[in-house]
Amino acid sequence: MTSDKSKLGFILLLAPLLIWLITLIVLPHVGMFLVSLREKTGIREYETSFANYAVFFNEPLYWNxxxxxxxxxxxxxxxxxxxxxxxxxxxxxxxxxxxxxxxxxxxxxxxxxxxxxxxxxxxxxxxxxxxxxxxxxxxxxxxxxxxxxxxxxxxxxxxxxxxxxxxxxxxxxxxxxxxxxxxxxxxxxxxxxxxxxxxxxxxxxxxxxxxxxxxxxxxxxxxxxxxxxxxxxxxxxxxxxxxxxxxxxxxxxxxxxxxxxxxxxxxxxxxxxxxxxxxxxxxxxxx
Amino acid sequence: MITTIPQSAPFKWSYRLYVTLFFLYLALPLVTVCVFAFNDSVFPSLPWDGFTWDWFFGTEAPRIGVFHERPILRAIVTSGVVAFWVSGLSVIVGTCNAFLFVRHDFAGKNFLYILMLLPLIIPGIILGISILVFSSSIANALEEATGLWFDGLRPGLLLVILGQFSFITTFATLVISARLQKFDTSLEEAALNLGATKWGAIRQVTLPFLFPAMLAAAVVAVLMSFENFNTTLMLVGSDAPLTVTMFDRLKLGSTPVLNAVSLLLIIVSALLGLLSLVLKR
CATH class of the missing domain: 1.10.3720.10 (MetI-like)
Structure with a gap:
């Protein structure tokens, strides 16, 4: 069963699943996490920080x-x-x-x-x-x-x-x-x-x-x-x-x-x- | 509390009353929406001003019926296009996934299976914004690198289709896998013995067996795509599908034309839902 042909079949079946999960589920969430760590310090200038999360905890309206x-x-x-x-x-x-x-x-x-x-x-x-x-x-x-x-x-x-x-x-x-x-x-x-x-x-x-x-x-x-x-x-x-x-x-x-x-x-x-x-x-x- | 054990009459009757009240509660909003589609008044509220077909066939403002209301007809077409692509794509990928998870054993299978189920427990609005953020950053990077425009990656129909596809595929996979698990592999072996090629056996024996489930998955996908709101709202561009158009109208307050659309939606979705159940049997 582990002939080259069935291996190729397996890869062809695996490909759509991986493309779907990686491009539409995993990468977007990683990307969103990275964006959430960006702090805007000027026009088109960003720094990595937890500032956005700090905003959430410092503003009662948000956490309420x-x-x-x-x-x-x-x-x-x-x-x-x-x-x-x-x-x-x-x-x-x-x-x-x-x-x-x-x-x-x-x-x-x-x-x-x-x-x-x-x-x-x-x-x-x-x-x-x-x-x-x-x-x-x-x-x-x-x-x-x-x-x-x-x-x-x-x-x-x-x-x-x-x-x-x-x-x-x-x-x-x-x-x-x-x-x-x-x-x-x-x-x-x-x-x-x-x-x-x-x-x-x-x-x-x-x-x-x-x-x-x-x-x-x-x-x-x-x-x-x-x-x-x-x-x-x-x-x-x-x-x-x-x-x-x-x-x-x-x-x-x-x-x-x-x-x-x-x-x-x-x-x-x-x-x-x-x-x-x-x-x-x-x-x-x-x- | 089973049929063979007698219970006191008051208990039995109060239980029945409760269940009856529950079904009234279920039916009430839908029946109300339908009834007010025929109210001869420009607001979908009481008092009842008599019966009219205007909200379906009316042609003069303010009494424009569904069948003459351009923006709503256009939104229905948009929703149809989106549903067509989402349903086609998710059935194809779902079928591949079903074969992968039912027929193959490999390292990391459980992990991938859990990952495949995740879209069920991610709130729709989060799926929407994560895809929005990701595709926009790709578009920005590509535009900076090439100087060309990549409008397809900005909010619009392509993103709506991808966003809905991202979670509807999970449902399609589950529906199709359930049927593939019931398939007797000796049938495929028989085909191979009779001289069929591997692909020929799958095409002529397995896929016809799976076909009802694939059709059921397609119907479910159309239903879910048509009624999806949260993911769509975050990714929508200038041509809005039906639910988003209706939402905008609803916020402003609208004539009973919305009730008429809703009545049509209720009929179509009930029929499609029944069809999917018949197919899944």
């Missing part, structure tokens, strides 16, 4: 936004898991045949639709002249129009909605593979609903929980549309700051530093999640 983005994303992930788990369990364990397929498809359809359209839907629902406000007035609960848009709760609603499918789909897949007889055995041995959930179902669903949480967290952290469109004037998101540095201020050095900090944060949290749950990236994501 960074921290806010992080904890809001963690909260959105937790909320998505809490809301999505019972639904995934229902689809995987309590329905069969055609009902199961239908429910699963109903979960998938919103995911196929552009995030922009989904966010637009929430804007129409939540705005002052929107559906929810008019409905409440019609019921007589409130007397005048109410603005539900432009606050953190609206951002949270949008984030959870946008990422729900990435949680439900892996959960349904892992819960599906749990044999019902294990749950029955748990009941036979005197387990309660709660102890069976804790000791049988959740441990079995762990790979699904981890991969769902990683994707949801990353999507929330890197989200740009939802915070911009649903959030208010002072509900900043870190991706918004990156966009401003790059496109509005044209300060690529600082923007690159911000980008690297965001990348570092997301890698760190993904790494911690994998370590804490004893999973590996290849096992949870490569399915």
């Amino acid at each position: 936004t960074f921290a806010r983005t992080a904890y809001m994303s963690i909260a959105a992930t937790a909320l998505t898991l809490l809301i999505g788990f019972p639904v995934a369990y229902y689809i995987a364990k309590l329905t069969r045949g055609r009902t199961k397929t239908t429910l699963f498809l109903m979960c998938l359809i919103p995911f196929w639709v552009s995030e922009l359209v989904r966010t637009f839907g929430w804007m129409i629902l939540l705005r002052e002249t929107g559906v929810l406000s008019s409905f409440l007035q019609y019921l007589g609960v409130v007397s005048g129009p109410v603005e539900f848009l432009y606050n953190d709760a609206a951002i949270m609603t949008g984030l959870v909605y946008t990422s729900m499918l990435f949680m439900v789909v892996p959960l349904v897949t892992t819960l599906d593979s749990l044999d019902d007889s294990l749950i029955e055995a748990g009941y036979d041995l005197g387990g309660t609903n709660w102890s069976i959930l804790r000791e049988i179902i959740i441990p079995h669903a762990m790979p699904g929980i981890v991969s769902g949480c990683i994707v949801v967290f990353m999507l929330s952290l890197g989200n740009y549309l939802t915070p911009i469109l649903l959030g208010g004037k002072d509900s900043l998101w870190f991706t918004g700051l990156i966009y401003n540095q790059f496109i509005t201020r044209f300060n690529w050095e600082l923007g690159s530093a911000f980008g690297f900090l965001l990348l570092g944060l997301s890698s760190l949290i993904v790494f911690l999640a994998l370590k804490l749950s004893g999973q590996s990236l290849g096992k949870t994501m490569g399915r």
Whole structure:
């Protein structure tokens, strides 16, 4: 098998992968890191330093936004898991045949639709002249129009909605593979609903929980549309700051530093999640 | 909590109610967007002023429908061109990757596999800016060295295509690998026994087997390319694809023509999504 011909075949297969990963993933990130270490000292004059990172740590607006983005994303992930788990369990364990397929498809359809359209839907629902406000007035609960848009709760609603499918789909897949007889055995041995959930179902669903949480967290952290469109004037998101540095201020050095900090944060949290749950990236994501 | 173990009736009903509410929550924004595409008012909001087709077929300002709105039609064409290239390229590279990872063992395979998965966990906006920074620095270096212009490396369609390709290829690789793993290699051996060349066996036996997965990957790539926003936003030049055009309109506040576009998008993406599922089976 190690003839020259099959070696040539191997190299021909390896080439596209390497070209793709090196020119579009590895080198751009190395390049971005180098740019983030550049300090502008004059027109077209640069020095290598950590000045851009210092700017980040010395300006409370920047690191406050960074921290806010992080904890809001963690909260959105937790909320998505809490809301999505019972639904995934229902689809995987309590329905069969055609009902199961239908429910699963109903979960998938919103995911196929552009995030922009989904966010637009929430804007129409939540705005002052929107559906929810008019409905409440019609019921007589409130007397005048109410603005539900432009606050953190609206951002949270949008984030959870946008990422729900990435949680439900892996959960349904892992819960599906749990044999019902294990749950029955748990009941036979005197387990309660709660102890069976804790000791049988959740441990079995762990790979699904981890991969769902990683994707949801990353999507929330890197989200740009939802915070911009649903959030208010002072509900900043870190991706918004990156966009401003790059496109509005044209300060690529600082923007690159911000980008690297965001990348570092997301890698760190993904790494911690994998370590804490004893999973590996290849096992949870490569399915 | 399985069907063979009886639960109390209140528990069962409250569980069902919860699941019903969940699906209402899922459907609500999409249904709202669709319904307001038919509202006879210049704003996509209440009050309801009656039913109209104007936002699809209207020709007079301010009631210009989708099918007569030039900038939106142009954006759809742009998105189509981008999706075509992204999908073609990512399926070709994805197929090569699948053969590489399923059929070959080599030093550093695990490392490359993890590297291949990384685009899944890099935020889209970061992929966008890193490619923007990198291509601009190449363009600067080339321009300084040669004195020529390298506009292709400045924000524009080429960069949008490369940016989307950079992460959609991972999805294509995963979809195609999954099917290649199910392939029975004895079929290929049989072809070789019958006198086929190595390449002939792959072309006439393996690739036809892989074809549904390749088509599914292409459909998924078109879907993801059409709806991508974050990476595209950082790399876009003067001709904006549909999502970026819609975003600009949305920020300014727009007529329900956006609802009409959204309705069409929902229908097309649902159909494409179903197609990809049928193909992947």
